[in-house]
Amino acid sequence: MSAARSFEWTEAVTSDLAFVARGSSVEEVFAAAADALLAATLDESAALEARVEHALRLEEPDLELLLLAFLNELVFLRDARGWLLRAGELRIETAPGAARLEGSAVGEAIDPARHRLAAEVKAATAHGLRVVRCGDGWEAHVTLDV
Amino acid sequence: MRVPVRVFGSEKLVREMDDQVFVQAANVARLPGIVDASLCMPDAHWGYGFPIGGVAAIDPRHGVISPGGIGFDINCGMRLVRTDLLWSEVEPHRRELVDRLAARVPAGVGSRGFLRLSESEFAELLTLGARWAVREGFGSAEDLACTEAGGCFPGADVACVSERALERGRAQIGTLGSGNHYLEVQVLHPDGIFDAELARAFGLEHPEQVVVMFHCGSRGFGHQVATDYLQVFLRAMPKKFRLEIIDRELACAPFDSEEGRSYYAAMCAAANVSFANRQVIQHRICEVFGKSPAELGIRNVYDVSHNTAKLERHRVGGRERELLVHRKGATRAFPPGHPELPAAYRETGQPVILGGSLETGSYVLAGVASAAASFFSTAHGSGRTMSRRRARRLVHGRELQDRLAARGILVRAATLAGLAEEAGLAYKDVDEVAQATEEAGISRRVAHLVPVCNVKG
Numbered sequence: 001m002s003a004a005r006s007f008e009w010t011e012a013v014t015s016d017l018a019f020v021a022r023g024s025s026v027e028e029v030f031a032a033a034a035d036a037l038l039a040a041t042l043d044e045s046a047a048l049e050a051r052v053e054h055a056l057r058l059e060e061p062d063l064e065l066l067l068l069a070f071l072n073e074l075v076f077l078r079d080a081r082g083w084l085l086r087a088g089e090l091r092i093e094t095a096p097g098a099a100r101l102e103g104s105a106v107g108e109a110i111d112p113a114r115h116r117l118a119a120e121v122k123a124a125t126a127h128g129l130r131v132v133r134c135g136d137g138w139e140a141h142v143t144l145d146v
Numbered sequence: 147m148r149v150p151v152r153v154f155g156s157e158k159l160v161r162e163m164d165d166q167v168f169v170q171a172a173n174v175a176r177l178p179g180i181v182d183a184s185l186c187m188p189d190a191h192w193g194y195g196f197p198i199g200g201v202a203a204i205d206p207r208h209g210v211i212s213p214g215g216i217g218f219d220i221n222c223g224m225r226l227v228r229t230d231l232l233w234s235e236v237e238p239h240r241r242e243l244v245d246r247l248a249a250r251v252p253a254g255v256g257s258r259g260f261l262r263l264s265e266s267e268f269a270e271l272l273t274l275g276a277r278w279a280v281r282e283g284f285g286s287a288e289d290l291a292c293t294e295a296g297g298c299f300p301g302a303d304v305a306c307v308s309e310r311a312l313e314r315g316r317a318q319i320g321t322l323g324s325g326n327h328y329l330e331v332q333v334l335h336p337d338g339i340f341d342a343e344l345a346r347a348f349g350l351e352h353p354e355q356v357v358v359m360f361h362c363g364s365r366g367f368g369h370q371v372a373t374d375y376l377q378v379f380l381r382a383m384p385k386k387f388r389l390e391i392i393d394r395e396l397a398c399a400p401f402d403s404e405e406g407r408s409y410y411a412a413m414c415a416a417a418n419v420s421f422a423n424r425q426v427i428q429h430r431i432c433e434v435f436g437k438s439p440a441e442l443g444i445r446n447v448y449d450v451s452h453n454t455a456k457l458e459r460h461r462v463g464g465r466e467r468e469l470l471v472h473r474k475g476a477t478r479a480f481p482p483g484h485p486e487l488p489a490a491y492r493e494t495g496q497p498v499i500l501g502g503s504l505e506t507g508s509y510v511l512a513g514v515a516s517a518a519a520s521f522f523s524t525a526h527g528s529g530r531t532m533s534r535r536r537a538r539r540l541v542h543g544r545e546l547q548d549r550l551a552a553r554g555i556l557v558r559a560a561t562l563a564g565l566a567e568e569a570g571l572a573y574k575d576v577d578e579v580a581q582a583t584e585e586a587g588i589s590r591r592v593a594h595l596v597p598v599c600n601v602k603g
Contacts, residue, residue, distance in 0.1 A: 014191045014530040079314040079366035110256035117255040120324030122218045122369040126394030127194030146325040
């Protein structure tokens with residue numbers, strides 16, 4: 001069964017926020033994980049417009065650490081640049097001992113007058129981090145420190 | 147496991163802990179160099195890597211340092227500020243007070259502080275910690291004396307900090323953050339003095355006396371330091387150090403390695419950012435009260451961290467050793483007579499600030515000699531009992547705000563959903579936790595404080 005880009009919160013770690021993201025491809029599951037991070041940060045996150053675009057190029061030893069780096073890049077850009085972002089177009093390649101992401105994140109500058117801000121995620125953590133094939137699609141398990 | 151797990155708490159608290167607390171504490175017990183036991187405080191709950199409320203003392207010569215034993219919010223901690231004011235004097239102005247506090251101390255996503263620091267000023271701040279803030283006019287030498295480590299961890303090195311951490315944290319000094327961070331005006335509970343002599347020594351003298359307690363940390367700077375080094379350690383563990391990865395959030399490196407020393411120096415810098423942040427916030431609080439600190443008897447009772455690793459001397463097996471004590475959601479609690487305590491607290495033992503939920507109140511505890519069994523560590527709060535999502539399902543933020551207002555507790559929250567996550571039912575019974583620390587011999591109760599105004603991040 002192929003999963004559409006989606007995420008759901010799970011009631012795991014008591015102090016933090018945990019979710020499962022799903023997608024029909026690795027790119028889609030990364031985008032779904034970014035959607036979850038954005039939803040933790042911003043209520044009504046679906047209304048976020050694509051006013052800024054930021055190029056991304058990341059490389060890590062495996063897909064799980066690549067997802068961690070990707071989410072933490074979005075957390076960094078929120079604090080350092082004041083941007084709320086979701087995944088733009090992503091291309092992900094894997095090879096033995098390496099996983100690479102190229103693409104972009106898109107979104108808007110934080111505007112407290114327009115945005116209903118929610119939690120300030122400190123980091124995506126490596127706790128229970130998994131990116132796995134699930135039927136025809138992919139699933140990622142992530143815990144956010146808030 | 148290299149050492150056993152030791153859990154402090156009442157039977158009820160231990161029975162109600164998540165099973166994962168014990169799994170995680172057992173994982174911690176496998177860390178190279180761990181000494182005596184992997185410890186859990188009475189408020190322990192399921193975290194990432196270490197349990198929250200976890201303590202591990204590690205031999206720095208042969209053992210490791212683990213960012214997961216400190217947390218992403220390095221030197222997240224508590225400060226308690228006392229005043230001479232009585233609630234009867236303040237109550238008529240309470241709406242104005244809570245609104246002005248919320249305006250002066252920004253909270254929530256994207257909040258920025260009032261300071262505009264150059265790169266070189268920020269580099270100085272992360273070397274000097276709260277001493278930088280006092281030098282810039284945001285407080286007094288007396289505040290520093292009543293801050294853990296004098297408000298400055300001496301091992302900070304800006305060369306060990308990434309550009310990203312500097313960029314992320316530079317504009318956030320003077321901000322609270324989000325999640326469980328808060329600033330609370332509290333009053334001394336009329337029946338809440340457990341030890342009048344100790345309370346007096348801590349500046350807590352009268353029932354209905356007004357104090358201000360706040361909880362925050364090193365903001366994006368510390369979060370980025372932890373993020374950066376988690377990545378460094380995970381890459382180096384299997385190949386360079388041939389260390390088994392038990393749980394990726396227990397990533398570690400030998401303390402006596404380039405990576406370990408470098409993280410320690412960056413962690414000290416983050417601890418200093420946090421001390422400076424809390425010192426600047428105290429200054430902003432003083433401004434809200436509108437008179438000089440001396441006129442209102444405003445004074446820092448104590449500022450103490452609950453997310454650090456520190457080199458300390460402890461007696462183990464009859465001899466004194468230098469140990470790297472990781473405390474994640476656990477508070478250092480030095481006993482009477484400890485040489486690192488300021489003169490004011492040398493005879494009383496260290497004040498410990500136990501932050502409870504915004505519905506139930508908080509405690510001031512004191513360090514005791516019998517806490518040698520916990521490497522002089524005690525609880526840091528009441529400890530969560532349920533996930534944030536579950537709390538959101540069970541509690542409506544607006545209703546909680548109204549209910550608290552009806553009880554005389556005014557809340558200004560950056561988000562109402564975030565407020566719901568912090569409802570009292572999401573936490574253990576703080577009275578039980580405070581009592582358990584006393585019965586377990588790791589601290590003693592001094593005073594119970596109840597909230598009247600809360601600014602929630």
